Amino acid sequence: MSVVVITGAEQGLGLALARLYANDGFRVVAGCLNPNLEGIVALAASSPQVEVIPLDVTSESSVAAFGDRLSGQAVDLLINNAGIHRRKGSAPESVVFSDWEDTLRVNTLGVARISFALRANLVMAAQARLVTISSDWASVSQHPGTAYDYCSSKAAVNSVMRGMAMNWAKDGVIILMVHPGWTRTKMGGADAPLLPEDSASRVKSLISRTTTADNGRYVDNLGNDMPW
Numbered sequence: 656m657s658v659v660v661i662t663g664a665e666q667g668l669g670l671a672l673a674r675l676y677a678n679d680g681f682r683v684v685a686g687c688l689n690p691n692l693e694g695i696v697a698l699a700a701s702s703p704q705v706e707v708i709p710l711d712v713t714s715e716s717s718v719a720a721f722g723d724r725l726s727g728q729a730v731d732l733l734i735n736n737a738g739i740h741r742r743k744g745s746a747p748e749s750v751v752f753s754d755w756e757d758t759l760r761v762n763t764l765g766v767a768r769i770s771f772a773l774r775a776n777l778v779m780a781a782q783a784r785l786v787t788i789s790s791d792w793a794s795v796s797q798h799p800g801t802a803y804d805y806c807s808s809k810a811a812v813n814s815v816m817r818g819m820a821m822n823w824a825k826d827g828v829i830i831l832m833v834h835p836g837w838t839r840t841k842m843g844g845a846d847a848p849l850l851p852e853d854s855a856s857r858v859k860s861l862i863s864r865t866t867t868a869d870n871g872r873y874v875d876n877l878g879n880d881m882p883w
């Protein structure tokens with residue numbers, strides 16, 4: 656059974672991805688900051704192949720404990736989905752610097768931390784994939800002119816992924832950065848055009864088509880190149 660690890664899997668896009676992969680027969684390891692949220696509890700109760708493990712990607716000890724639970728097991732796919740966006744809709748210069756630091760801790764350093772912790776598990780798989788859920792707001796050339804905290808965190812994580820794509824290819828790991836589309840979640844808000852299951856379905860389909868030629872690409876949910 657193929658194994659997928661999804662971070663931030665208790666709601667939103669992460670939960671929708673967990674559902675799709677579970678329905679497709681994957682073993683789903685759901686890393687959750689809040690493992691008691693209704694959606695992930697219900698999914699785990701109805702799908703024996705879904706395992707919920709507490710995970711705070713900002714915490715060394717939490718990531719280490721998560722890694723210990725997967726010790727010696729191959730991971731075919733890691734989806735770095737966990738993310739935060741604190742300062743929506745405010746004047747960009749009014750950003751609270753402690754929020755900005757938190758955003759970098761989750762969206763950039765947290766993604767690197769869990770990725771590095773699971774590197775050995777990914778290398779054990781025949782052809783592993785590491786997919787980081789990025790954003791159109793990661794694009795430096797098409798910066799929206801707002802949300803300096805969120806945009807910089809996503810641009811920075813793309814930079815880290817590009818470096819990892821150079822270094823991990825020899826170990827058979829394909830790395831991809833995906834803008835999931837504006838999606839109706841806690842983060843995306845009620846006006847977003849895409850339902851979580853729609854963007855999750857596109858992202859899953861895209862991942863299934865990924866080959867070594869895609870290593871290091873930054874794409875939208877249909878696989879089109881995004882501007883750096």
Ligand SMILES: NC(=O)c1ccc[n+]([C@@H]2O[C@H](COP(=O)([O-])OP(=O)(O)OC[C@H]3O[C@@H](n4cnc5c(N)ncnc54)[C@H](OP(=O)(O)O)[C@@H]3O)[C@@H](O)[C@H]2O)c1
Nearest residue numbers: 663667668688711712736737738790837838840841842843
């Ligand atoms: N929705 C959109 O339109 C959109 C657009 C572009 C990119 N994205 C990206 O898509 C991904 C999923 O976002 P979403 O829209 O599904 O947002 P969401 O509903 O807010 O889900 C994000 C999940 O990440 C979790 N998380 C936050 N901090 C964490 C930490 N330290 N460790 C582990 N998990 C943590 C959150 O937990 P709590 O909420 O319980 O704290 C939440 O369950 C994010 O990376 C986001 O940046 C979303």
